[in-house]
Every structure is written in structure tokens, then in C-alpha cells.
Amino acid sequence: MAQEQVSVLIVGAGGAGLSLALLLRQQGIASLLIERRTDVSWYPRARTLNFRTMEVFRSLGLDEQVRAAGAPISRMFRKHTLAASDQEELLNPTTLVEHLEEISPYPLGRYCPQSRLEPLLRGEAERQGVDVRYGTELVSFTQDETGVTALLRDRATSNISRVKAAYLIAADGAHSRIREALGISTWGVGELPESQIFVYFRANWGELIQGYEADAILTSNESGRGMFLITDQDRGMFAITYNPMRGESAQDYPIERCQKLIRAALGKPEIDVEIVDLADWRPIQRVAERFQEGRVFLVGDAAHTMPPYLGLGVNTAIQSAQNMAWKLAAVLKRQATSQLLTTYQTERHPVGTLVAEQSMTGPAAVLFEKEMRGNAQLHLKDPLPILYPIVGYRYRSAAILSEETATASPNEFELLESLELHGLPGSRVPHVWIERQGQRMSTLDLFDGRFVLLTGAGGTAWNKAAATIASRLGIELAAYCFGPEADLLTLDTTWEARLGISSEGAMLLRPDSFVAWRSTSLSANPLETLERVVAHILGKNKTPSYHA
Ligand SMILES: Cc1cc2nc3c(=O)[nH]c(=O)nc-3n(C[C@H](O)[C@H](O)[C@H](O)COP(=O)(O)OP(=O)(O)OC[C@H]3O[C@@H](n4cnc5c(N)ncnc54)[C@H](O)[C@@H]3O)c2cc1C
Incomplete structure (x- = not known):
């Protein structure tokens, strides 16, 4: 059998796999992205992209496209039926966070369901020349010190082909078979005691969803209780909750019954409802114990699965993909040693765990405590403000050089004391308004x-x-100087305090916009200092050298 050679084989074209392929492409790394499905999914699933994810898309030059594909906000309403005029607003995300404009140029969230995001990312990946193969699945793989050998099956022809990749990325979702094949155990409660049937349907419901195109609507009438998520003018999803404790099961919801429930929930019996698919679903909390096994890395839900209550699943998936991409590229381009890759686990495992824990807080926690009392795994945490799992943390790893590196354990993960980011090494760069070539922008726009x-x-x-x-x-490093005569004009007079550097100081930022290192003053030998810092970040110099 002929063998194809690729640098990176990505399995799974969900939010994680598609984003990773694009982020690698930006770094000049070609990947092969395979997806078992024959086409992008039109199931809405994740609906809101948070500001950190928009920053990732901004760095890819895709934020405008993503913005255009969505809407500013997704609210949640309760109505008797979708057709009813009465309504109660249950959730309006604009009221959740104050002063976000000091943290990011983007609002807390932007509505862009996966059913719109994935086609957009797929189209962009194909346009940029990524080798994207739908209808292709990973059958098996082995790895040795030279790479990963994978067998792929073309689902249309059943033909098997062999691929040799330097690295394999498991972006194969919550039920990752790659994780299973590697024998990687998981932490977390697993499936939660909430059972839902997702009913995907077609209906001419345009007039009923007018004004609610981005919203979720709970219907409260006895004969049609559930939640509508809108895909577009003639497609949507209706989620029906059932209770196994009362002896109910998914089998109690055949197509005809679902059709009847949806009609009642619409409140317009004359609208025809065609059921396209039914899926039995339970939320999951599960974090892989390791995100790396040799040349195989877990990304997205394969690494960290969480219930959707805080809307963090696909967001955390994309943010983990960003953490992985520049490191993988630097190693493949021989700019960095493979030590850099180990920091993916060091940095993202604590974040994945934090996000999975936080996704169990809030109103959902009451349900779980009641239903799951006695489950030894159920250690519910106190809820943190929503910004913490998004940017309220600081990495501590070998890819960060900070004043405290010499004394802190490299695996230590810190929540920031204050959400006003101050440029601490390991945290996301503070958002400071600047001007470049007459254009107002954020420090985040420099990436x-x-x-x-x-x-x-x-x-x-x-x-x-x-x-x-x-x-x-051999790295790409964009250097900018603040000052009236320099390339960047600061529009914020407090920029030194915001970034934590003086006018003689410097701040090195990684391609994922996290602070790698900073110096408050000019060193005696900037060339030597900076070279040692960059070499350290790239895993070429194991001795921490904060002050050279
Ligand atoms: C109802 C619902 C609502 C949600 N709401 C939100 C929300 O508001 N915000 C949020 O951030 N997240 C939300 N999520 C979670 C979000 O959908 C997931 O976190 C996200 O899809 C994870 O992306 P992923 O790329 O890691 O995995 P997936 O999207 O699951 O993609 C994995 C892909 O791998 C493919 N695959 C698997 N095995 C193979 C194989 N052997 N060969 C080839 N391909 C394979 C699968 O077909 C799949 O397409 C929600 C989820 C659900 C179910």
C-alpha cells in the first residue's frame, strides 16, 4: 500500500480541528484534516463565541467574516408557544459583565452557531489550500520515534489508505476513540443526569422566528415543552428533556411523538414539521488525564468536555487549538525543541479542568447535587466570575519566563488576583488602545x-x-515601539502601568498573545538578554534566565 507523508494529521473537523488547521496554515504548516461526516454539520450546538475566541479569529484575519455570519447577541426567552405574543426574558448576556471594554475590544459573546461557523472555517481552510477530506475516517494508528502511521478509510468507496504524519491531532470530539486507543484515563463526573432528545427538523417557520433568529426559546405549554434553537429560516432543533428517574427513556420519543410535540410548541398546528434526525444526548464532564502521548495530542472536546451551561465548550476548544498551533509549528520548523510541546499539557490541562469545573456551577449545580448525591467524583466548586475561565488565569510553564520561575513549580497554575490584566508573564496581553499608521486599534490587533x-x-x-x-x-518576530515618533502611538496614558513595563522596558508576547516575558528596565546587553529569553521559551535553553 502506498504511503502518503504529511506533517500533521488532524482527525475531526469540528471547531477544534478546523481552527487548528487554519492556525497551522498561518504558520506555514500544511496539514491533512479528515472528517468522518460527509459534510459540515447543520446542527446548531455551540451558539456563542466569546471575546477570546473572536480574538483568535481576529489574529487569523477572520473576525469580520465570523461577525457577518452571526448576530450581536443571543438571548433566552420563555414563551407559552413560539407563536404566542407573551414572553419572559430569561437571559441577556449583555447584563452579565461590566467594564469588559477594559479587557477586550470585543463584547462578551457574539452569536455564531456551529452550523454557520464550521462551513465558514471549512471554506476558508479549503481556500487557503488545506487538504480537507470529508467522508474520511481514521481506522487505526501506531506511533514510533519517527512519526505516526495511520490507516484511513474513504467512507464512500471503503478504500483504505496509509498516511505517515510527524504528529497526529485527536480533535475527534467528546467520545474520542483516539484517546481511548491510547488508554488515557479521564477525570470528571462523566455523563450528567440530564437526558434530552435533540430533534432536528425542517419547517416553514420563518414568520415565527422573526426577531428571534439568534435566540433560544423555551416553550412552557404542557403539550409542547422544550427549547427551540434556530438554524435558519426552515431548519431548527427542538430539545426535549425526559426523566429516566421516572422510568422515561429515549424510546418513548418516536418520530411521530416528536412531531406532535414540536407542532404544539410552535403553536401553529398548520405548519408542517419534517423530522430529519433524533439524537439522545446527555451533558458530559470529562477531562483527559494527559493531553499528549508521544506524537499524539488531544485538542478540544477530546481533551476537555464540559456541559454547555456556560457556553465554553467550543470556545475552550478553539483556544486550546491556538495554544497548540504555534508550538507545533515552531517544532516542525526546527525553531524549537520538542520540550515546547510539553507545555501544551502544562498550560491547557489546568485551564480545561477549571472550565469543566466551572461549567458545573450556577443553577445547574442544584440539579446535580440533588440527583447525584453520593457520587464521589462530584466536587462542585464555588462559581467564579465568568471572565475567569476565559482570561482570568496565568500559565506557569517552561514557555513562560517570569520573575518567580526559579521558585515556582512549573506545573503551578494561577488564577489572577485581579481581572484587570497587568501584563504578568503567562497572562493574556492587556488590551490597550493604540494608534498605528493613523488607525486606532488594540494591542490585540498586533497578532x-x-x-x-x-x-x-x-x-x-x-x-x-x-x-x-x-x-x-529563525523566528518571525514583529517589534514595535511606543512613542510620539515611533510606530505605535499609545492612546492610553496609563499604558506603562497597564502593561507593567516602563518606557525603557520590553515585553515579549507569544504568537497566541500571551505574555512570555517582560523587563521593566533596559538591560546592559539587550541582545544577549533577549536571545536567552527567546531561546528559553523555545525550549533551547533549560536554565531560566529572567535577568541575563
Ligand atoms: C446542545 C449543545 C450546545 C452547546 N452549546 C455550546 C455553547 O453555547 N458554547 C460552546 O462553546 N460550546 C457549546 N457546546 C459544546 C460544543 O459543541 C463542543 O465543545 C464543540 O463542538 C467541541 O468541538 P470539537 O472540535 O472538539 O469536537 P466536535 O465538534 O465534536 O468535532 C469532532 C469531530 O470529529 C469527527 N470524528 C470523530 N471520530 C472520527 C474519526 N475516527 N475519523 C474522522 N473524524 C472523526 C466527528 O465526526 C466530529 O465532526 C454545545 C454542545 C451541545 C451538544
Whole structure:
């Protein structure tokens, strides 16, 4: 059998796999992305992209497309039937967080369901030349020190082909077979005691959803109780909750009964409802014990699955993909040693765990406590403000160089004391308004896949050193200087305090917009200092060298 060679084989074209393929493409790495389904899914599932995810898409130059595909906000209403005029607003995300404008240029969330996001990402990946193969599934794989050998099946022809990849990415979702094949155990409660049937249907319901196109509608009437999620003018999903404790099961909901329930919930019996698919669903809390096994990495739900109550699943999946992409690219381009790849686990495992824990807080916790009392795994945490699982943490790993590295355990993960990010190494860069070539933008707009160095007017020596280091270490490093005569004008007079550097200082930012290192002052030898810092981040120098 002929063998195809690829750098990276990504299994699964959900939010994680598609984003990773694009992020790798941006780094100049070609990947093969395979997906078992024959086409993108039109099932809405995740609906809201949070600001951190929009920042990732911004760095890919896709934020405008994503914005255009969605709507500003998704609310939740309760109505007797969809046709009824009475309504009660249950959730309006704009009221959840105050002062977000100090943290990100984006609002808390932007409505863009997976049914619109995935086609957009697929189209973009194909346009950019990513090898995307739908209708292709991973059958088996083996790995050794030279790479991963995988057998793929074309589902239309049943033909088996062999691929040799330097790395295999398991983006194969919550029930990851790759994770299972690797024998990686998981932490978490597993399936939660909430049972739902997702009914995907077609109906001419355009007039009923007018004004609610981005919303979720709970219907409260006895003969049609459930929740509508809208896909588009003639397609949607109706979620019906059933209770196994009362002896109910999914078999109690055949197509005819679902059809009847949806008609009653619509409140317009004359509308024809065609059932397209039924899925029995339970929310899951499950975090893989390891995200890496040799040359195989778990990304997205395969690594961290959580119930959807805080809307963090696909968001965390995409953010983990971003953490993985630049590291994998740096190793494949021989800019970094494979030590850099181990920091994917060090950094994202605590985040995945935090997000999975937090997704069990809030009103949902009451249900679980009642239903699952006695489950040893159920350690419900106190709820944190919603911003914490998104940006309220600080990585502590070998890919971060901070004042405290010498004393802190490299696996230590810290929640930030304050959500006003101050440029601490390991945290996401603070959002500061700046002006570049007459254009107002955020510090977050400086990211396009490269490392970024920020210096003040007194720190031009850092800036000069950056070009030399980039060519010596073979990396792409965009260096910017703040100042009236320099390339960046700060529109925020408190920028030094916001970033935690002085005018003579410097801040090195990773391609994922996290602070790698900063110096409050000019060092005696900026070239040597910066070179040692970058080499350390890339895993080439194991001795921490915060002050060179
Ligand atoms: C009802 C519902 C509502 C949700 N709401 C939200 C929300 O509001 N916000 C949010 O952030 N998240 C939400 N989520 C969670 C979100 O959908 C998931 O976190 C997200 O889809 C995970 O993306 P992924 O790419 O990791 O996995 P998936 O989207 O599951 O993609 C995995 C892909 O791998 C493919 N695959 C599996 N095995 C193979 C194989 N052997 N070969 C080839 N392909 C394979 C599958 O076909 C699948 O397409 C919700 C989920 C549900 C079910």
C-alpha cells in the first residue's frame, strides 16, 4: 500500500480541528484534516463565541467574516408557544459583565452557531489550500520515534489508505476513540443526569422566528415543552428533556411523538414539521488525564468536555487549538525543541479542568447535587466570575519566563488576583488602545501568528536587538515601539502601568498573545538578554534566565 507523508494529521473537523488547521496554515504548516461526516454539520450546538475566541479569529484575519455570519447577541426567552405574543426574558448576556471594554475590544459573546461557523472555517481552510477530506475516517494508528502511521478509510468507496504524519491531532470530539486507543484515563463526573432528545427538523417557520433568529426559546405549554434553537429560516432543533428517574427513556420519543410535540410548541398546528434526525444526548464532564502521548495530542472536546451551561465548550476548544498551533509549528520548523510541546499539557490541562469545573456551577449545580448525591467524583466548586475561565488565569510553564520561575513549580497554575490584566508573564496581553499608521486599534490587533516585542520610547535598543535575534533563531518576530515618533502611538496614558513595563522596558508576547516575558528596565546587553529569553521559551535553553 502506498504511503502518503504529511506533517500533521488532524482527525475531526469540528471547531477544534478546523481552527487548528487554519492556525497551522498561518504558520506555514500544511496539514491533512479528515472528517468522518460527509459534510459540515447543520446542527446548531455551540451558539456563542466569546471575546477570546473572536480574538483568535481576529489574529487569523477572520473576525469580520465570523461577525457577518452571526448576530450581536443571543438571548433566552420563555414563551407559552413560539407563536404566542407573551414572553419572559430569561437571559441577556449583555447584563452579565461590566467594564469588559477594559479587557477586550470585543463584547462578551457574539452569536455564531456551529452550523454557520464550521462551513465558514471549512471554506476558508479549503481556500487557503488545506487538504480537507470529508467522508474520511481514521481506522487505526501506531506511533514510533519517527512519526505516526495511520490507516484511513474513504467512507464512500471503503478504500483504505496509509498516511505517515510527524504528529497526529485527536480533535475527534467528546467520545474520542483516539484517546481511548491510547488508554488515557479521564477525570470528571462523566455523563450528567440530564437526558434530552435533540430533534432536528425542517419547517416553514420563518414568520415565527422573526426577531428571534439568534435566540433560544423555551416553550412552557404542557403539550409542547422544550427549547427551540434556530438554524435558519426552515431548519431548527427542538430539545426535549425526559426523566429516566421516572422510568422515561429515549424510546418513548418516536418520530411521530416528536412531531406532535414540536407542532404544539410552535403553536401553529398548520405548519408542517419534517423530522430529519433524533439524537439522545446527555451533558458530559470529562477531562483527559494527559493531553499528549508521544506524537499524539488531544485538542478540544477530546481533551476537555464540559456541559454547555456556560457556553465554553467550543470556545475552550478553539483556544486550546491556538495554544497548540504555534508550538507545533515552531517544532516542525526546527525553531524549537520538542520540550515546547510539553507545555501544551502544562498550560491547557489546568485551564480545561477549571472550565469543566466551572461549567458545573450556577443553577445547574442544584440539579446535580440533588440527583447525584453520593457520587464521589462530584466536587462542585464555588462559581467564579465568568471572565475567569476565559482570561482570568496565568500559565506557569517552561514557555513562560517570569520573575518567580526559579521558585515556582512549573506545573503551578494561577488564577489572577485581579481581572484587570497587568501584563504578568503567562497572562493574556492587556488590551490597550493604540494608534498605528493613523488607525486606532488594540494591542490585540498586533497578532498575526508572529511573536511580538513591545518597547517604549527609551527602549529602542530592545527593538534593534529583535531583528538580529529573529534571524539568528529563525523566528518571525514583529517589534514595535511606543512613542510620539515611533510606530505605535499609545492612546492610553496609563499604558506603562497597564502593561507593567516602563518606557525603557520590553515585553515579549507569544504568537497566541500571551505574555512570555517582560523587563521593566533596559538591560546592559539587550541582545544577549533577549536571545536567552527567546531561546528559553523555545525550549533551547533549560536554565531560566529572567535577568541575563
Ligand atoms: C446542545 C449543545 C450546545 C452547546 N452549546 C455550546 C455553547 O453555547 N458554547 C460552546 O462553546 N460550546 C457549546 N457546546 C459544546 C460544543 O459543541 C463542543 O465543545 C464543540 O463542538 C467541541 O468541538 P470539537 O472540535 O472538539 O469536537 P466536535 O465538534 O465534536 O468535532 C469532532 C469531530 O470529529 C469527527 N470524528 C470523530 N471520530 C472520527 C474519526 N475516527 N475519523 C474522522 N473524524 C472523526 C466527528 O465526526 C466530529 O465532526 C454545545 C454542545 C451541545 C451538544
